[in-house]
Amino acid sequence: MIGVLVRRGADFAAAEDAVQDALVEAVRPGAGEPRDPKGWLVTVAWRKFLDAARADTARRRREDLADREPPPGPAATSDDTLRLYFLCAHPSLTPSSAVALTLRAVGGLTTRQIAGAYLVPEATMAQRISRAKRTVSGVRFDQPGDVATVLRVLYLVFNEGYSGDVDLAAEAIRLTRQLVTVIDHPEVAGLLALMLLHHARRASRTGPDGSLIPLAEQDRSRWDTSLIAEGIAILQAALARDRLGEFQAQAAIAALHADAQTAAETDWVQILEWYDELVRLTGSPVVRLNRAVALGEADGPHAGLAALAALDESLPRHTAVAAYLHERAGDLDTAARLYAEAARKATNAPERDHLTRQAARLNSR
Structure with missing residues (x-):
């Protein structure tokens, strides 16, 4: 929804506020369930944005924008999510601020979860996100950010989903599959391979009571062999291009774990060599x-x-x-x-x- 409003001309912060207002309207008693929920939400959010825009001092520019209001109707079937990831990686933001803003506004993570991913206090992350919003306030998102920042965001969203705190892992995989079709780069493929190899083990990571099961104790018969095979095939094609990056190295480690029939058969010597590569690449x-x-x-x-x-x-x-x-x-x-x-x-x-x-x-x- 934020992506739709930004595409129509709303600035990011105003679009986010309008979407939140529309969601509040949706849960009011007596609101009912519309035939096309997404279309209803987009229409209400756009009107909320216009109401706020008309109250702004720059009335003439806002009135021109209001004239472009589309008639209510079924929502478009196109998916703006991946596009919004790129727009949030705006050149006016530092990479760390772009990642934090995207995780908060598009990924739906809380400030606490983002702070945990970045290993910083929650208050520090809250300030970083607020500064990012102020930086992009009023900026037109017509200059997409770089791929490396988008990959970092997708990786962090997947990790949060993989932890079980927020179920975003499947969404991160879906968006990374989209990214692979439009950007031919081994690191994009390496990230997809890494996600698939980790996701293949998800069913075995917790017990029926929600208890954590370490990798060495997991029931490997529950691993998704089709996802493992797909992930390894994607990784091998990426590594063959000889442009190693950190996501390919991480995927190689995950592949070695997936390849072992038992924990005792894990090739730790090769895994150690890949960690040496990762230290060299990332420090x-x-x-x-x-x-x-x-x-x-x-x-x-x-x-x-x-x-x-x-x-x-x-x-x-x-x-x-x-x-x-x-x-x-x-x-x-x-x-x-x-x-x-x-x-x-x-x-x-x-x-x-x-x-x-x-x-x-x-x-x-």
């Missing part, structure tokens, strides 16, 4: 943290702990990784204490419960 501390786990599997837990000691202890999941590696090394008392500490730091209930059970399991020994 990300989160990647280095995941590399410490892979190193602990490939070369032993003490090697993993040595790599972990070089990283900032405030990193999310740092304490949980330390607990796992200490358990692998046989230091069960330290592992139990760290699992309990990690549980207190967990940002969602399934992760907290899982870490609490790990601590209880070791303490019961």
Whole structure:
């Protein structure tokens, strides 16, 4: 809906406000259910925008815009979502602000969820989103942003959906499939492959009670082999073009996990090599943290702990990784204490419960 209003000439902030007003109208008692809900919502949102526009001081320009109001009718079948992703990656915004604005306004994520994805306090993210809205206020969205920012947004939206907090994973895959058809680039294909390979495991990631099931303990017979096959085929075609990027490297790691018939058969040596590539490409501390786990599997837990000691202890999941590696090394008392500490730091209930059970399991020994 925001995309439709922006395409008709509304500025982004005004379009967002008008859409929210239309949604409020839709849930008022007695509103009923229209034959064409999307068309009704778009029509009401456009009128809300015009009402606000007519009250603006620039009356003449707004009246010209009002003359273009289309008659009420069935909503267009075209999908403006992907276009709006590109428009939110506007050249006037920094990449981090563009991503935050898109996740909030188009992805539907809360400020808290976006702050968690960026590893910053919620208040900091709220200020960033507010600044982004002020920056684009009144700007005409006729200069689409760059592909790298759009890929980052889609990746973060997928991750939020994959976590189970908001069910956006399928929508992110749908939009990335669209993007692959219009942009011929190996990183776009690499992102789609990564999403498919992760999504293939979704059914096995939680138990019937919602409890978290680690990768090593998942029932691999529940993995979607058709999605795995598709993801690997897309990845192989992308890698053959010899233009490696971070999404292709992440997809390669996911493919190696998917290729193992059992957890014990996982090729950790190759996974470690791909993490080395990811560190070279991104320098990300989160990647280095995941590399410490892979190193602990490939070369032993003490090697993993040595790599972990070089990283900032405030990193999310740092304490949980330390607990796992200490358990692998046989230091069960330290592992139990760290699992309990990690549980207190967990940002969602399934992760907290899982870490609490790990601590209880070791303490019961």
